[in-house]
Amino acid sequence: MPDTRKGPFKLVTVNTAPDRAKRIIARMIESLSDRYDITHIDNCSSIDQVVAKMQQHQPNILFSASMWSPEEAREIRDIAERERPGIMTHAIPQGLQAEGGPDAIVEYLLENVPPLLDSVEL
Incomplete structure (x- = not known):
């Protein structure tokens, strides 16, 4: 039976807590x-690692x-888009982990990632 999942998607995160x-x-x-074939391939522990x-x-x-502050998230996005035109980027709202913990982050991602992935043609 053919795989009906969308992808493959290769994901990099930018997080000081890898x-x-x-x-x-x-x-x-x-x-x-x-629904999606996603692989988390790496994490950048600092903004300086994004280009590499x-x-x-x-x-x-x-x-x-x-x-990351909104300004830092914008810098990360700009670097990623410069290095990899067409990349999909998403900034998790500042403070969400501190306010709601990991469950809040997962819930947020489950709400916001499908529309992002569905918006792209592979």
Whole structure:
């Protein structure tokens, strides 16, 4: 039977807590696995790593975590788009992890990622 999931999507995150990013994204990927083929291929622990990771992995999605200010998230997005034109980016709202914990992040991603992925033609 053919795979009817959309993808594959290669995801890079920008998060100063790489282990937490890995756990949260794994929960999102598992929850969406019936509809999307998503692989979390790497994490940038600082903004300085974004250029190298874009060049190394050529991802088609980048998420910036909630510890970044709106200005930092915009800088991350601009770098990603410059290095990988057409990349889908999404900034998790600043403070969401601190206010709601990992469950709030997963819930937020499950609401916001499907429309993002459905908006693209592969």
